[in-house]
Amino acid sequence: MTTGQRIDVVITVFVRLFLAGVFGFAAFMKLRNEQAAQAFAESIQSFDVLSKTDHHHVVTLSTFAVPWAEAICAGLLLLGLWTRAAAFAMTAALGAFMYGIYTVIARGLVVECGCFGDFNFPCDHTIGMCQMYRNGVLAAGCLFLLIRGGGRFSIDRLIAPSASGDDEDATAGSFGGSPTPAATRPRRPETDEAPIPLDPPRSTPLSSGPGEGDSAEKPSKPRWD
Amino acid sequence: MxxxxxxxILIVVIVAAATVNSMQWPIYRDIADIRARTGATAIEPAPTSEPSAEESDPASVPDDGVDPDAGQAEPATAEPPVAAVEEDLPDYYISIADAFELWDEGMPFVDARTENERVVGTVEGAFHLETRNFIDFSADAILNQMDPVFPVVVFCGGGECDASENVAKRLIGWGFEEVYIMHEGFGAWADAGHPTEPVEGG
Structure with missing residues (x-):
């Protein structure tokens, strides 16, 4: 492993653990108790993107879907399992957050963030450009993992069918995964007896007659000349 | 693929978890929602006079008033019904004058503003409760000093202030029977010359 590869491995692991920590903390702060969930719902309402009366069910679902997405993706990023899928989900979520923050700033609303519950660092509790930059940094980390995968110390690598290559599904830059030679090699069907002529019984002595043993067992078998 | x-699969799992969780923890849209879902009775009509001084003429109760308890909050003066009715505001919104009467009777006031907003002072004797105090249960010590059978008035800075509504929702959830919102805010209270006090450390 070259020095460049070592640095690459360290950066990938660091980004994974950092994002897992941030998202896990955010999820915990929103799902600590019922009051925390209610407070997050009020934050979503105050963004005024969803109508308070008409879209209450959407607000309710978002109230729980956002922290659960953060929690599940944090766990996956921590383990390095399904890294790309988790990174994609969080990139999409961060994109939605940034859109919400943009609309709030554009309309000049004063809105409580609720991003980390009642914990406010490094940004103030009120929505501003700081939250936009912070989410931009997080989204950049997610995009990095989306492109590079979980890296060397991940379960993705552990369970990858192929020992070679950079990542389970990182090879050839495809999200669909790489074809593995062992899995895709055409196999001889179990019931196929056609190759028998290519593999004559060893027990047949050369001195014995040409159809004595073999043809007696399989008389109807066509033979290749 | x-x-x-x-x-x-991730999306399905997340939505499933969120759905199950939302069934355990109801999310209340607003005060009307929590009152409807928890079976809380409608708030008494806003008082326009000293309620417990004497039995007053029941005919002067506003037509929209639902007042099963005769000892509570009956308008008795010649003052017209509160402005809330005319402006089609919720029945739990009360004017500065009504709020002052409640204050004068010693009813608790709750300041829902943030520390930054409180530097200008607060209503004399008001408790300070924000949404976050309910999350970390630091509100319990304050709420235990208050008797839920008495009216409580919540206020913030006035205007488009969701903080009062959010705190009021939690007070109803806690068990308070009469929660009012002084929607004109602390500024109007101070302008009216009612008692204020500086905030500690403000």
Whole structure:
């Protein structure tokens, strides 16, 4: 492993653990108790993107879907399992957050963030450009993992069918995964007896007659000349 | 395709978890919602006079008033019904004058503003409760000093202030029977010359 590869491995692991920590903390702060969930719902309402009366069910679902997405993706990023899928989900979520923050700033609303519950660092509790930059940094980390995968110390690598290559599904830059030679090699069907002529019984002595043993067992078998 | 499948599985799992969780923890849209869902009775009509001084003429109760308890909050003076009715505001919104009467009777006031907003002072004797105090249960010590059978008045800075509504929702959830919002805010209270006090450390 070259020095460049070592640095690459360290950066990938660091980004994974950092994002897992941030998202896990955010999820915990929103799902600590019922009051925390209610407070997050009020934050979503105050963004005024969803109508308070008409879209209450959407607000309710978002109230729980956002922290659960953060929690599940944090766990996956921590383990390095399904890294790309988790990174994609969080990139999409961060994109939605940034859109919400943009609309709030554009309309000049004063809105409580609720991003980390009642914990406010490094940004103030009120929505501003700081939250936009912070989410931009997080989204950049997610995009990095989306492109590079979980890296060397991940379960993705552990369970990858192929020992070679950079990542389970990182090879050839495809999200669909790489074809593995062992899995895709055409196999001889179990019931196929056609190759028998290519593999004559060893027990047949050369001195014995040409159809004595073999043809007696399989008389109807066509033979290749 | 494996990537797309995994993302789809993730979405399904997240939505399922969120749905199950939302059934355990109801999210209340607003005060009307929590009153309807918890079976809390409608708030008494806003008082326009000293309620417990004497039995007053029941005919002067506003037509929209639902007042099963005769000892509570009956308008008795010649003052017209509160402005809330005319402006089609919720029945739990009360004017500065009504709020002052409640204050004068010693009813608790709750300041829902943030520390930054409180530097200008607060209503004399008001408790300070924000949404976050309910999350970390630091509100319990304050709420235990208050008797839920008495009216409580919540206020913030006035205007489009969701903080009062959010705190009021939690007070109803706690068990308070009469929660009012002084929607004109602390500024109007101070302008009216009612008693204020500086905030500690403000």
């Amino acid at each position: 494996r990537f797309v499948g995994r993302v789809a």
